[in-house]
Amino acid sequence: MYEKTYPKKRFAVTLSFLHKHISKDAKILDLGVENPLSKLMKEEGYNVTNTNGEDLDEDQSALQNTSYDVLTGFEIFEHLLNPYTVLQNNKAKKIVISVPLRLWFAPAYRSKTDKWDRHYHEFEDWQLDWLLEKNGYKILAREKWAHPVHKLGIRPFLRRFTPRYYMVLAEKI
Numbered sequence: 001m002y003e004k005t006y007p008k009k010r011f012a013v014t015l016s017f018l019h020k021h022i023s024k025d026a027k028i029l030d031l032g033v034e035n036p037l038s039k040l041m042k043e044e045g046y047n048v049t050n051t052n053g054e055d056l057d058e059d060q061s062a063l064q065n066t067s068y069d070v071l072t073g074f075e076i077f078e079h080l081l082n083p084y085t086v087l088q089n090n091k092a093k094k095i096v097i098s099v100p101l102r103l104w105f106a107p108a109y110r111s112k113t114d115k116w117d118r119h120y121h122e123f124e125d126w127q128l129d130w131l132l133e134k135n136g137y138k139i140l141a142r143e144k145w146a147h148p149v150h151k152l153g154i155r156p157f158l159r160r161f162t163p164r165y166y167m168v169l170a171e172k173i
Helices: 009-021 036-043 061-065 083-089 125-134 154-159
Strands: 027-030 047-050 070-074 094-100 137-146 163-172
Touching: 009 036, 009 094, 009 137, 009 163, 027 036, 036 047, 061 083, 083 125, 094 125, 125 137, 125 163
Parallel strands: 027 047, 027 070, 070 094
Antiparallel strands: 094 163, 137 163
8 A cells, every 4th residue: 555655665564554553543652763754654643752862772761751652663673782671661552663684694784884873683573572572562463574675686686585574563461
């Protein structure tokens, strides 16, 4: 549905997942500064507040001082040294998280120009599931998808059919 409207497949899959599982009446706290995806969520009628770019490994006050029903983190958890404490310290009954999956044919992502743009974790699906379950969440829905790149080579070819992203909806039990 959204793939023709939005330029990125990731956004299309994410919005479709949200439409299936999250009410537009819910207050959402989205981890990270406002970005093109959170702007699209607002355009779609979701009530979204973003964190302010603080280092969530060091400062989790937004998790405690903001009113929200749902916590979202789209491609954020892989950048945290300790995603466990974010899950422990949030107030949401429901969370929606997506992460890039660890690919056996590619190294972990690390920007050469931005010291913060690095993946400390590239999850396998079972690892994210376990992290959520260890924090008292039950997974209600999952989705994986490939994300092809428009380049030539063996790795770009493998990305055409190897799932690159994993998204879950979980509820606190």
